[in-house]
Amino acid sequence: MTKLPALYFDRAIFEVRLLLRDRRTVMFSMLLPIFLLVIFGSVFNNTKLPHTNVSFAQYIVAGLIASGLLYSSFQQLAIAIPEERSNGTLKRIMGSPMPPSVYFVGKFAVSLFIYVFQVIFLLGIGHYSYHINFPVTASLWLDFVLISLLGLIVSSLLGIAFSTLAKDGKGASAIAAPAVLFFQFTSGVYFIYTDLPKWMQTVAAIFPLKWMAQSIRGVFLPKSFGYLEAAHSFELTKSLIVLSIWAVVGAILCRFTFRWLPKSES
Amino acid sequence: MSAIDVSGLVRRYGDHAAVNGLDLTVATGECVAILGPNGAGKTTVVEILEGYRTRDEGEVRVLGVDPARAERSWRQRIGVVLQSTGDLTDITVTEALQHFSRFYDSPRQVPEVIELVGLSEKARERAGKLSGGQRRRLDVALGVIGRPELLFLDEPTTGFDPEARHVFWQLIERLKGEGVTILLTTHYLEEADALADRVVVIARGEKVADTTPADLGNRNLGIVIVRWHDGTKFCEERTDTPTETVRRLAATFAGEIAGLEIIRPSLEQAYLELVGEQSP
Numbered sequence: 001m002t003k004l005p006a007l008y009f010d011r012a013i014f015e016v017r018l019l020l021r022d023r024r025t026v027m028f029s030m031l032l033p034i035f036l037l038v039i040f041g042s043v044f045n046n047t048k049l050p051h052t053n054v055s056f057a058q059y060i061v062a063g064l065i066a067s068g069l070l071y072s073s074f075q076q077l078a079i080a081i082p083e084e085r086s087n088g089t090l091k092r093i094m095g096s097p098m099p100p101s102v103y104f105v106g107k108f109a110v111s112l113f114i115y116v117f118q119v120i121f122l123l124g125i126g127h128y129s130y131h132i133n134f135p136v137t138a139s140l141w142l143d144f145v146l147i148s149l150l151g152l153i154v155s156s157l158l159g160i161a162f163s164t165l166a167k168d169g170k171g172a173s174a175i176a177a178p179a180v181l182f183f184q185f186t187s188g189v190y191f192i193y194t195d196l197p198k199w200m201q202t203v204a205a206i207f208p209l210k211w212m213a214q215s216i217r218g219v220f221l222p223k224s225f226g227y228l229e230a231a232h233s234f235e236l237t238k239s240l241i242v243l244s245i246w247a248v249v250g251a252i253l254c255r256f257t258f259r260w261l262p263k264s265e266s
Numbered sequence: 267m268s269a270i271d272v273s274g275l276v277r278r279y280g281d282h283a284a285v286n287g288l289d290l291t292v293a294t295g296e297c298v299a300i301l302g303p304n305g306a307g308k309t310t311v312v313e314i315l316e317g318y319r320t321r322d323e324g325e326v327r328v329l330g331v332d333p334a335r336a337e338r339s340w341r342q343r344i345g346v347v348l349q350s351t352g353d354l355t356d357i358t359v360t361e362a363l364q365h366f367s368r369f370y371d372s373p374r375q376v377p378e379v380i381e382l383v384g385l386s387e388k389a390r391e392r393a394g395k396l397s398g399g400q401r402r403r404l405d406v407a408l409g410v411i412g413r414p415e416l417l418f419l420d421e422p423t424t425g426f427d428p429e430a431r432h433v434f435w436q437l438i439e440r441l442k443g444e445g446v447t448i449l450l451t452t453h454y455l456e457e458a459d460a461l462a463d464r465v466v467v468i469a470r471g472e473k474v475a476d477t478t479p480a481d482l483g484n485r486n487l488g489i490v491i492v493r494w495h496d497g498t499k500f501c502e503e504r505t506d507t508p509t510e511t512v513r514r515l516a517a518t519f520a521g522e523i524a525g526l527e528i529i530r531p532s533l534e535q536a537y538l539e540l541v542g543e544q545s546p
Contacts (some may be wrong), residue, residue: 002368014357014365021356021392030474089353096410098369180403218506266319 001261004099011102012109019110023245029057029076030114033064039236040190041130049192055223057130063189063218064122066150069151070180077107077159078176083169084086084264094260111156115148143236144219151212151241157250158208166255183209194230201230208246268306269294269447270315274424275324277471286471288324294415297438297440297448301480302454302491304528307453307471309349312420315449316346342371345446347405349421354395359385362393363411370412382440383407384433399430403437410441417441419450421528423457435460455533469541482536495525504514522527532542 002010019025037060044056078111093103106153126132135141143148160174166172184190186200187210193201204210218226218234270292274285277285285307292298302308314326315454317333317340325430326332331340354362360376374382380389383403388396393404409417419438423431431454435469438461442448458465459479467475467482475482492503492511505511508528515523531539 007368009367010365014361017361018356087350087352088350091318091348092346092351092353092408094318095341095348096366096369096408097341098366101337102369249423261318265313 002197004101007099007102008105008128015106015110016113019113025076025080029071030193031116032071033068034125035117035147036067037064037122037125037130041126045130047227052225052228054221055131057126058220059192059217060190061064061126061132062217063184063213065211065220066151066182066187066216067180067189068115068118068122069148069155069212070183070209072118072222073108073111073152073155073177074159074162075180076111076114077156078162078166079169079172080110081107081160081163082166083174085163086168090260091265107160108152109157110225111152111159115152140219144216146241147212147215147236147239149245150240151208151258154208154243154246154250157247157254161250161253161257164259167262176226183207184248186210188213194228205230208243210245211235211242228255267292268292269296269329270449271325271327272311273325275311275314275326276322277314277319278322284315285321288468288473290466290473290476292447292449294447295442297442297447297450297461297463298475299458299465300449300451300468301453301458301465301537302451302468306468306541308468309420311468312418312449312451316344317341335399343415345409345412345417345535346411347417347419347422349424351401353407355390356431358390358392359396359407360389360514362404363407366408367411372413373411374413376411379407379411382410383437389500397436398425399427402426403434405513406424406434406437410446414446416447416449416531419448421451421453423452423454431457446531455537459533468539469538474540482533483539491529493525493527493529494523494539497524500525 008056036118040060041057047056048054049056049059081090090103093100122225123132123134127134135144163172164244166175183204186196186204187193188196188204188205189209193204193210193214196204214229214234215236218236229235268291270290272288272290275285275288275290288307288311290311291449300308300311310319314321315328315333316338320334326334328336329340329343333340356363359380363376363379367376377389380386385400385403385407388400393401396404401426402508404503406419406422408417423434426434435457437451438448442461447463450461462479465475465477465479465482466473487506489506490508492505492508492515494501494515503511512523512526512528515526
């Protein structure tokens with residue numbers, strides 16, 4: 001057998017190639033946030049957030065990048081894995097000597113690929129069409145990479161855990177897509193977080209998306225905007241801690257719930 | 267050592283025992299067919315041997331290892347062709363084989379396997395575009411890419427046209443020639459007859475026969491049907507001494523016995539009788 005790192009690389013290429021051949025997933029998972037940016041950007045072009053110099057487009061880009069973390073990993077895996085469980089992909093892998101970690105690394109590679117694709121297009125289109133400003137310091141970019149990686153890990157682990165709930169791909173998208181939408185509305189992606197009712201803020205603060213969106217705003221919005229956040233700060237450190245806790249929760253859920261076979265076949 | 271050793275295997279789904287105390291031995295290099303009606307427990311048995319399903323009772327050794335506790339290295343030595351698959355639709359034949367070959371210590375060459383299963387003309391075709399029979403051959407190719415000592419084939423030719431089935435049989439003969447141990451389940455009696463050294467008939471989770479295809483239901487020494495025309499109607503006699511019957515008839519009729527036939531039960535009749543015995 002080829003060495004493990006080579007297998008990881010091989011599987012990553014294999015999975016990304018499959019992704020690009022499946023137009024439905026490309027549309028659903030890859031391009032959606034970009035469409036949303038074009039819609040929001042066109043409607044609210046040049047609108048400024050009240051009492052600030054920050055354009056609504058700038059705010060929404062940060063939120064859409066955070067949403068991208070959910071689309072690319074959580075939603076993508078929550079749908080793809082049940083599909084692969086019901087069409088026999090997982091059963092075939094289980095029957096081969098392929099180490100299980102190779103499968104998960106391949107899945108993570110797809111998430112990373114989609115996310116990077118989305119970020120490049122969101123920032124590119126945002127910059128040229130809606131005058132989005134980029135972070136100016138290297139340390140902000142570093143924060144961005146850190147938040148992104150941790151966010152992808154959390155979102156992937158929760159997607160894998162979630163994948164056990166649905167019987168097949170269709171069932172999965174019926175649960176995962178509304179869940180993502182719910183968190184987007186309550187976590188300050190489409191609305192200004194502090195404008196939301198208190199109870200909604202409290203609920204959202206339990207889940208990861210609020211922290212992803214807030215810390216990514218910390219990267220893309222001026223420092224002064226931080227005072228308008230719920231805790232008068234972007235709370236980067238706290239965000240990373242909350243996301244780390246979710247990563248542990250996600251890993252535990254995966255460890256104990258993941259199934260290679262449909263329930264009826266074991 | 268035998269490739270497969272099963273004793274007292276029991277698997278229940280709720281109150282229903284899908285497999286009820288099965289014993290089975292497959293010698294190294296042997297090709298054994300498991301026959302049985304739908305719902306007889308064939309797939310449950312095979313999937314327990316493949317390490318997919320759990321068992322409630324009994325001892326199981328596959329290549330000397332308990333499949334329920336097998337490590338990945340055990341999978342190097344077995345090949346699995348599942349009953350029906352719907353994966354790999356967007357990947358080509360060559361890509362799929364190349365990918366899976368990486369996980370084995372000494373895989374066959376990809377072009378060699380593609381040739382072996384007769385998919386050379388479809389090597390660059392996506393699996394989703396293959397016909398049912400071609401798709402099945404890809405499954406077999408993936409089953410043998412790792413040079414397995416033991417190959418499981420679960421209803422490999424369901425849905426094949428007769429020509430595709432014959433091509434497939436030649437492939438299995440070739441693998442047998444290479445010394446691969448094969449356990450296959452099938453609905454088709456002629457398939458078991460053509461390929462298997464031994465057939466095991468399962469009905470309602472129990473073994474009702476374990477013999478060579480020729481001996482199934484004792485049809486080589488059992489009851490045969492002697493049929494003749496007595497001048498007004500066809501007569502039949504079921505007997506295990508047909509020569510005696512013919513001698514008696516020869517004495518009764520002057521000259522030729524009209525419409526004389528001695529009919530050995532076909533494999534199918536023998537099988538139906540075996541399976542039928544178990545039905546309520």
